[in-house]
Amino acid sequence: MTPGNLQERIALVRSRIAEAASRAGRNAGDVTVVAVTKGVDAARIREAWALRLEDFGENRVQEARIKAPEVGIDARWHMIGHLQTNKVKYVPGLFSLVHSLDRIDLAREMQKAGDRAGVSIAALVQVNISGELTKSGVPPCEVISLMHALRPYDRIVVRGLMTIAPACDDPEETRPVFSRLHEIAGQVGQEGIDRVEMKYLSMGMSQDFVVAVQEGANMVRIGTAIFGPRNYGDAAGKVSRL
Numbered sequence: 001m002t003p004g005n006l007q008e009r010i011a012l013v014r015s016r017i018a019e020a021a022s023r024a025g026r027n028a029g030d031v032t033v034v035a036v037t038k039g040v041d042a043a044r045i046r047e048a049w050a051l052r053l054e055d056f057g058e059n060r061v062q063e064a065r066i067k068a069p070e071v072g073i074d075a076r077w078h079m080i081g082h083l084q085t086n087k088v089k090y091v092p093g094l095f096s097l098v099h100s101l102d103r104i105d106l107a108r109e110m111q112k113a114g115d116r117a118g119v120s121i122a123a124l125v126q127v128n129i130s131g132e133l134t135k136s137g138v139p140p141c142e143v144i145s146l147m148h149a150l151r152p153y154d155r156i157v158v159r160g161l162m163t164i165a166p167a168c169d170d171p172e173e174t175r176p177v178f179s180r181l182h183e184i185a186g187q188v189g190q191e192g193i194d195r196v197e198m199k200y201l202s203m204g205m206s207q208d209f210v211v212a213v214q215e216g217a218n219m220v221r222i223g224t225a226i227f228g229p230r231n232y233g234d235a236a237g238k239v240s241r242l
C-alpha cells in the first residue's frame with residue numbers, strides 16, 4: 001500500500017528524485033514529474049495541480065479528451081500510451097508532448113494533423129529496449145533510421161526518447177535498460193538531424209524512477225506513487241501495484 005495523503009506522497013516522490021539527482025550530480029529541478037492520471041478523477045487532478053504538479057500523463061486519448069476540460073487548468077497534458085492513428089487528429093490542442101512516436105504511419109498522421117491545425121507536434125520516440133513483445137516501441141537498432149525517415153514530416157519536432165522498463169521486483173535489474181536509452185540518445189544527438197533534439201529522456205515509473213533518474217532521466221512518469229493504486233488495466237493488462 002502507498003502510505004500517506006496526496007501531499008505527503010508528492011513530497012516523498014520529490015525528495016527521492018532530489019536524492020537520486022544529487023547522487024548523479026544533477027539538479028532535481030531539471031527533472032519533470034509527469035503525474036500519470038489514468039483512472040484518477042478531475043477533482044483529484046485539481047488537488048495535485050494545487051500541490052504544484054503541472055504535467056499530467058494519460059495513456060488513452062478518449063480519457064484525456066474528457067478529463068482535460070473538466071480539470072480546467074492550464075496544465076500540460078502528455079500522451080504516454082500507445083497512440084492509434086485514428087486518434088491523432090485530437091492531439092493538437094490537447095497534448096503538449098506525445099511520448100509514444102514509434103512508427104512512420106503515426107508520423108504521417110501527425111503531419112496531417114499538424115498541417116490541419118497549423119501547429120507543430122512535439123514527440124518523443126519510444127524505444128523498446130527490453131524487446132518484450134507486449135511493448136510498443138522501436139528496437140534500439142532502428143532508432144537512428146526512424147529519425148532520418150521523419151525528415152519529410154516537418155510538423156514533427158522530436159524532443160527526446162521514451163522507454164518503459166520491464167516490471168521487475170528489483171528496480172536494479174532495470175538499470176541497464178535506462179543506461180541504454182541514455183546511450184542511444186547520445187548517438188542520436190551526434191547525428192545532428194534537423195528537428196531532432198535529445199532534450200528529454202522520459203523513463204522511470206513508480207517502481208523504478210529512482211534508478212531512472214540516477215541513469216539520466218529528466219522526465220519521470222509516476223502514477224501509483226502519487227495517487228495510490230487504482231484499478232485500471234494498462235497496456236500489459238496488469239494492475240499497477242506498489
Ligand SMILES: *Cc1c(COP(=O)(O)O)cnc(C)c1O
Nearest residue numbers: 036080205206221222223224240
Ligand atoms: C501507467 C503508466 C505509468 C505510471 O505507472 P505507475 O506504475 O502507476 O507509476 C507510466 N508510464 C506509462 C506509459 C504508463 O502507462
